[in-house]
Amino acid sequence: MNENVKRRDFFKNSLRATLALGLGGIATFAMRKLSSRNTVWQIDPEKCVQCEQCSTRCVLDLSAVKAVHAHDMCGHCDLCGGYHRPDAKAQDTAAENQLCPTRAIKRTFVEDPYFSYTIIEEKCIACAKCVKGCAAFGNSSLYLQVRHDRCLNCNECAIAKACPAAAFRRVPSDQPYLLKSKQAATWHAKM
Amino acid sequence: MARKNVIKKYSPAFGIALMLLLMIGSFYAQDRFPRPEFESGYQRPLTTTPGPQARFFEVFDIFVLIAALGVASYLAFKKRSRSGIFWMTVFSAAYFGFFRNGCVCAIGSLQNVSAAVFYPGYFIPLSVIAFFVIPLIFALFFGRTFCSSVCPLGCIQDLVLLKAVKVPRWLSEILGVVPYIYLALAVLFAATGSAFIICRYDPFISIYRMTGDFNTLLYSFGFVGLSVFVGRPYCRFLCPYGVLLGWMSGLSKHHVTTTPNNCVLCRLCEDACPFDHIDKPASGKIGIAHSTNLKRIATVIVLIPLISTAAGWALSETHLIFSRMHPTVRLAEEVLLEDAGGRRTTSLETRTFRSKDKTKQELIDQAREIQNQFCLGGWFAGGFLGLLFSIKIIKFSIVRPRADYEINKISCYSCARCFESCPNEHVRLGNLNSEPVLDIKQITP
Numbered sequence: 271m272n273e274n275v276k277r278r279d280f281f282k283n284s285l286r287a288t289l290a291l292g293l294g295g296i297a298t299f300a301m302r303k304l305s306s307r308n309t310v311w312q313i314d315p316e317k318c319v320q321c322e323q324c325s326t327r328c329v330l331d332l333s334a335v336k337a338v339h340a341h342d343m344c345g346h347c348d349l350c351g352g353y354h355r356p357d358a359k360a361q362d363t364a365a366e367n368q369l370c371p372t373r374a375i376k377r378t379f380v381e382d383p384y385f386s387y388t389i390i391e392e393k394c395i396a397c398a399k400c401v402k403g404c405a406a407f408g409n410s411s412l413y414l415q416v417r418h419d420r421c422l423n424c425n426e427c428a429i430a431k432a433c434p435a436a437a438f439r440r441v442p443s444d445q446p447y448l449l450k451s452k453q454a455a456t457w458h459a460k461m
Numbered sequence: 462m463a464r465k466n467v468i469k470k471y472s473p474a475f476g477i478a479l480m481l482l483l484m485i486g487s488f489y490a491q492d493r494f495p496r497p498e499f500e501s502g503y504q505r506p507l508t509t510t511p512g513p514q515a516r517f518f519e520v521f522d523i524f525v526l527i528a529a530l531g532v533a534s535y536l537a538f539k540k541r542s543r544s545g546i547f548w549m550t551v552f553s554a555a556y557f558g559f560f561r562n563g564c565v566c567a568i569g570s571l572q573n574v575s576a577a578v579f580y581p582g583y584f585i586p587l588s589v590i591a592f593f594v595i596p597l598i599f600a601l602f603f604g605r606t607f608c609s610s611v612c613p614l615g616c617i618q619d620l621v622l623l624k625a626v627k628v629p630r631w632l633s634e635i636l637g638v639v640p641y642i643y644l645a646l647a648v649l650f651a652a653t654g655s656a657f658i659i660c661r662y663d664p665f666i667s668i669y670r671m672t673g674d675f676n677t678l679l680y681s682f683g684f685v686g687l688s689v690f691v692g693r694p695y696c697r698f699l700c701p702y703g704v705l706l707g708w709m710s711g712l713s714k715h716h717v718t719t720t721p722n723n724c725v726l727c728r729l730c731e732d733a734c735p736f737d738h739i740d741k742p743a744s745g746k747i748g749i750a751h752s753t754n755l756k757r758i759a760t761v762i763v764l765i766p767l768i769s770t771a772a773g774w775a776l777s778e779t780h781l782i783f784s785r786m787h788p789t790v791r792l793a794e795e796v797l798l799e800d801a802g803g804r805r806t807t808s809l810e811t812r813t814f815r816s817k818d819k820t821k822q823e824l825i826d827q828a829r830e831i832q833n834q835f836c837l838g839g840w841f842a843g844g845f846l847g848l849l850f851s852i853k854i855i856k857f858s859i860v861r862p863r864a865d866y867e868i869n870k871i872s873c874y875s876c877a878r879c880f881e882s883c884p885n886e887h888v889r890l891g892n893l894n895s896e897p898v899l900d901i902k903q904i905t906p
Contacts, residue, residue, distance in 0.1 A: 286712045289601060293597055296574060300578055303577040303583060304584070304586075305584035305586055321813065330672055340508060341508070342496070342505050343496070345492070345497070381501040408493060408494065422564065434809045434813040434814075447510045449510070
């Protein structure tokens, strides 16, 4: 009896050691791919096809994806491809002439003949209509980005799952944007 | 002023000239319109870059996890306090669930670890490895205290459990196989970079986030509703991480017991566990009881390689079906179907693919590569499942002699519910003014 119990203890201890070793092994294997910081989701603007999935697929009621504007790329045109509908009757701020369904772009006069366009983030639903318009008729200075003050950073991003262009990818959390424009160059250099 | 007029007058020419200039090896090759020089001193605003919500929490969460596991183990072992565990459960549901929105959790982290081990382009942060490893280490020493009151998924089910219905033994045994399959598939899909199915089909995340579409909420509330009457349905019949915890806990160095000192066979704890994790006493010689069982065990042991190979073959043969979890394979199949004229409409995915530069052959090659990975992964996953089923059959055939009512170490969540059913526990607490209750084994010869 005593012998038996001893043997069983020995057996148990070795199994326990095996489990611990296995766990350590898996952890070490995973460690080879260790990134020093956490990762977050971001949209690669070069890959984005403005399919509107971002506005509906996010787990948040109001998508964490928003349009952003690279002002230093913008032509500041009076007739803006991202702001005005292609069939706009006049180049003004009238609702019927605006492309944005929620009027989330603010048009401000800068100086003749230039206007600046700013995204009102609270209103933006990430439908990417302005992005498409700006890409078709303008400098492509409007583009979509995941806004990290809103994003919950799900382990599996629901939009990434639905993205037809595989434009979503994980980026280091201390460099969480894939910016267009000059700012991008300086911003990434700073990091 | 004059300069501005000139610009205005010749702006098309200016534009074209500037465009040509910029096009020559310039960084801003896509400009259609020149960027104006402002005279009014207007400064172009920069794109704001609000950071991720709280990087501080990446490290802080690890400490909270360790502290929570420590407190849960202390409450279960030293205090033996169900109310303590209950408040710990409330805390974990509030912190890991509602406050941290349930991501990343230990259950989901096993996919990240699998992806980090097998998938080339995947990198894993330290906090995720910690969330995977720490609860398992604790389980190796103290049993599944993680399940009792730290895991946010377990907590929400535990908190809503009001009236536990006993699940018939045969049903719970059959459903108990599901977690193994779920685990094998979750690892397979994560390793091939296809999907994180544990996260996709997490029934409680939309409750913690308090958002979700109709179907998700229906699924979530269905599960919560079920948890009111069936103790922890997700933990028992789905949780893939529970499989790993069970292995650790089964061999844990220490584990909680129903009775604080000795079992008196009073049978009061028989139905105390809402999850049916208390084993009744069983007679039998040490090890193997009957010669028929011995034969069965011998047969199964001999057949293990055969069973594993068969299961591996079966799963690898289904790689064409399972590989559809990968978006590339799905896309390739859709493109081929459309080209063969098998579909009248086109999908968003195929339209996107056709608008890009990648050729069809490249896509097909990629899809083939992924299918081959699934074929190989299927052998391993199937072999693993075959081995586990063989072990399960062997376990059925071995009758361990048990003199007392014992907690099933593998599946017990250490929730401390059964403690108060033991009369010796009441003696320990001083509720009963007597010596420890007499052992029935000493009375009846």
